[in-house]
Amino acid sequence: MKRISLFILLMIQSFSVQGLTKVNLALDWYINPDHAPILIAEQQGYFKAQGLQVTLLSPVQSTESAQLVATGQADLAIDYQPSLLMEMAAGLPLIWVGTLVNHPLNCVAVLKDSSIQTLRDLKGHSIGVSASPSSELLLNTMLDYQHVSLGEVKQIGMQMDLSQALLAKKVDAIEGMMRNVEPVQLQSMGYATRLFFPEDNGVPTYDELVIVANKNKVNRAVIKRFNAALAEAVIYLKAHPESSWQQIAGAYPSEMAPSAQITSANKAIWLATIGYFSANPGQLNAVYYNRFMNFMWKKGLLKQPISIEQYQGFDTIIGHS
Amino acid sequence: MNNIVLRGLLSLLGLFGLWQLAVVGLHIPAYLLPAPLQVFASAWLNKTLLLQELWPTFLEVLIGLGASIIWGMMVAIAMGLFRPVRFWLLPLIIASQAMPTFAFAPLLILWLGYGIGSKIAIIMVVLFFPITAAFYEGIKQVPTVWLDLAFLAGASRWRTMRYISLPAALPALASGLKVAAVWAPMAAVIGEWVGASQGLGFLLLNAQTRLDMPLMFATLLVLVGFSLLLFYIIEHSLKRMIPWQKQD
Numbered sequence: 001m002k003r004i005s006l007f008i009l010l011m012i013q014s015f016s017v018q019g020l021t022k023v024n025l026a027l028d029w030y031i032n033p034d035h036a037p038i039l040i041a042e043q044q045g046y047f048k049a050q051g052l053q054v055t056l057l058s059p060v061q062s063t064e065s066a067q068l069v070a071t072g073q074a075d076l077a078i079d080y081q082p083s084l085l086m087e088m089a090a091g092l093p094l095i096w097v098g099t100l101v102n103h104p105l106n107c108v109a110v111l112k113d114s115s116i117q118t119l120r121d122l123k124g125h126s127i128g129v130s131a132s133p134s135s136e137l138l139l140n141t142m143l144d145y146q147h148v149s150l151g152e153v154k155q156i157g158m159q160m161d162l163s164q165a166l167l168a169k170k171v172d173a174i175e176g177m178m179r180n181v182e183p184v185q186l187q188s189m190g191y192a193t194r195l196f197f198p199e200d201n202g203v204p205t206y207d208e209l210v211i212v213a214n215k216n217k218v219n220r221a222v223i224k225r226f227n228a229a230l231a232e233a234v235i236y237l238k239a240h241p242e243s244s245w246q247q248i249a250g251a252y253p254s255e256m257a258p259s260a261q262i263t264s265a266n267k268a269i270w271l272a273t274i275g276y277f278s279a280n281p282g283q284l285n286a287v288y289y290n291r292f293m294n295f296m297w298k299k300g301l302l303k304q305p306i307s308i309e310q311y312q313g314f315d316t317i318i319g320h321s
Numbered sequence: 322m323n324n325i326v327l328r329g330l331l332s333l334l335g336l337f338g339l340w341q342l343a344v345v346g347l348h349i350p351a352y353l354l355p356a357p358l359q360v361f362a363s364a365w366l367n368k369t370l371l372l373q374e375l376w377p378t379f380l381e382v383l384i385g386l387g388a389s390i391i392w393g394m395m396v397a398i399a400m401g402l403f404r405p406v407r408f409w410l411l412p413l414i415i416a417s418q419a420m421p422t423f424a425f426a427p428l429l430i431l432w433l434g435y436g437i438g439s440k441i442a443i444i445m446v447v448l449f450f451p452i453t454a455a456f457y458e459g460i461k462q463v464p465t466v467w468l469d470l471a472f473l474a475g476a477s478r479w480r481t482m483r484y485i486s487l488p489a490a491l492p493a494l495a496s497g498l499k500v501a502a503v504w505a506p507m508a509a510v511i512g513e514w515v516g517a518s519q520g521l522g523f524l525l526l527n528a529q530t531r532l533d534m535p536l537m538f539a540t541l542l543v544l545v546g547f548s549l550l551l552f553y554i555i556e557h558s559l560k561r562m563i564p565w566q567k568q569d
Contacts, residue, residue, distance in 0.1 A: 030518055030523070030526075030527070031518070057435065058435065058516065058517075058518055064427065064431065067431075068431075163352075163532060164352055164353065164532070167350070167352050167353075168350075168352075168353055185531060185532065189352075189532065254373075254374070254518065254519055254523070254524075254527075255518060255527065258367070258370050258524065258527060258528075258536075259363070259366070259367050259370065259528070259533055259536045260366070261531065261532075261533040261535075261536065262527060262528065262531040262533050262536070265531045265532070265533075266531070
C-alpha cells in the first residue's frame with residue numbers, strides 16, 4: 001500500500017507543470033504589503049528558479065490559514081507566532097518552517113496630540129482591543145509592566161474599526177495595530193500617533209509573521225527551496241524598495257492599487273515594512289524562542305510547553321507516522 | 322413606472338442634500354462620513370474600477386438568483402404536492418433562515434473554495450427562503466372551491482397543481498422574487514467580504530481597511546443602484562407575465 005501511494009506521489013510530481021513542484025500557500029489575509037517577499041519571489045522568478053510553482057490562497061480570517069494546512073488543503077500558511085504556539089498546544093498538526101518577520105509588529109497607539117505620554121497615563125482611560133487572546137495577553141503584560149492594574153483601564157473589544165475609533169476619539173488608545181500598517185496609513189492621512197511597543201514593556205521579542213506546514217506532510221527539501229527564494233526576495237526588496245513597489249502595484253492592481261488613496265497608503269506601508277523582513281527565513285533563534293514560549297506558557301495560554309524540537313517538527317521519529 | 326423613478330430620484334436628491342448639509346455644517350470628518358459630493362467625485366474618478374469590480378458581482382447575482390428561483394420553486398411545488406416533504410422540509414427551511422449568514426459564510430467558502438461557487442451557494446442560502454416561502458404560501462392559499470371543482474372534474478393531483486394551483490400562486494411568488502432581487506447583491510457581497518479577491522464586496526473591504534471612505538460609499542452607491550435596477554427589471558417582467566395581478 002505504501003509503495004503504491006509513493007508511486008502515485010511520484011507520478012503526480014512528475015506530471016506537474018514544467019517539472020515544477022506545486023506549493024499552495026495560504027495567506028493570513030488578502031494580498032498586502034506584509035507579503036512583499038512572497039510577491040517579489042513570485043514576480044522575480046525566484047520560486048521558479050528553485051523549481052517551485054507557488055499558488056496563493058487568501059483565506060477568510062487569519063485563523064483559517066492554519067486550519068487549511070492542518071486539514072491538508074494547503075501546503076504552507078502564514079501565521080503569527082503567538083497563534084501558532086496556541087494552535088500547536090491545542091493539538092493542530094502544525095510546525096514552524098520559516099519566518100517572514102522576525103520582530104514584533106503589534107503595538108499600542110494613541111494620537112500624538114492626546115494627553116497620554118506614557119503607558120501609565122492610560123489609567124482611567126479606554127483602550128480599543130482587537131479580539132484575540134494573544135492581543136489581550138500583550139496588552140495586559142504591558143500594563144502590568146507599567147504597574148497599571150486591569151481595573152484601572154476600560155477595555156473595549158472591536159473587530160476592524162480600530163483606527164476610526166481612535167480618530168473619532170471613541171477610545172483613548174488602541175491595541176492590535178501593526179506598527180508598519182495603521183500608524184503609517186494614519187500618518188499619510190495627516191494624523192500623527194504615539195506608539196508603545198510590547199518588547200519595551202515586558203513582552204519577550206517574538207516573530208510576528210511565520211510560515212507553517214503540516215507536521216505529517218512536510219517536505220523538507222521543498223521548504224529549503226522556498227526559504228532560499230524568500231531570502232533572495234528580501235535582498236532584492238532592501239536594494240530596490242521603490243521599484244519593487246511599482247512592480248507589485250502593477251502586478252496586483254485590485255489588491256494594492258485600486259484607488260489613489262489606497263495606492264498611496266499601500267506604498268507608504270510597503271516602504272515602512274521592508275526593514276522588518278527576516279534576512280534568513282529558515283533561521284530560528286533558540287534563545288528568543290524559548291523565552292517567548294515560556295512567557296506564553298507561564299501566562300497560561302499554552303496547555304503544555306512546546307519544545308523547540310516540537311516547534312520545528314524534529315521530535316517525531318521518521319517512518320513512525 | 323416613470324412616476325416611481327421620478328419620485329425615487331427626488332427623494333434621493335433630498336437625502337443627498339440633507340447629508341451634504343449635515344457633513345459640512347457639523348464638520349463631520351471624512352473618515353466617519355464623507356460628503357456626497359466627495360462620494361460622487363470618487364465614483365467618477367474610479368468609474369473604471371467600479372465597473373470592473375461590478376462584473377464579478379453581477380455574474381454571481383445572475384447565476385445565484387436564477388438558481389435560487391429554480392430551486393425554490395421546485396421545493397415549493399414538492400411541498401405542495403407531497404405531505405411528507407412538507408412535514409420534514411418545512412422546519413429545515415425555517416432553520417436555514419435562522420442561521421446568521423455572516424457566521425455561516427466563511428464555512429461555505431472553506432468547503433467550496435474562493436471562486437464563484439461559494440458565492441452562488443451563499444446567495445442561494447439567503448434567497449431560498451423568501452422564494453420558497455412565498456410560493457408555497459401562494460400554493461396553500463388557492464381557494465378550496467377551485468380545488469373542489471378540479472377534483473369533481475376528475476383532475477389528477479399533478480394536473481390540479483399545473484393548471485389551478487401554480488397559476489394562482491404566481492402573484493405570491495412575484496412578491497417573493499421582488500424581495501430576492503433586493504437581497505441578492507447583498508448576499509453576493511457577504512460572500513465576497515469573507516473571501517474573495519474581486520467584486521464589489523472585496524472593494525468595500527479594501528476601501529474600509531485603508532480608510533478610503535469616499536470610495537467605500539461610492540461602492541455602496543453602485544450596489545444600491547444595482548439592487549434597484551434588478552428590482553425594477555423583475556417587477557416589470559412579472560407584470561407582463563401576470564397581467565391579472567392587481568396593480569398598485
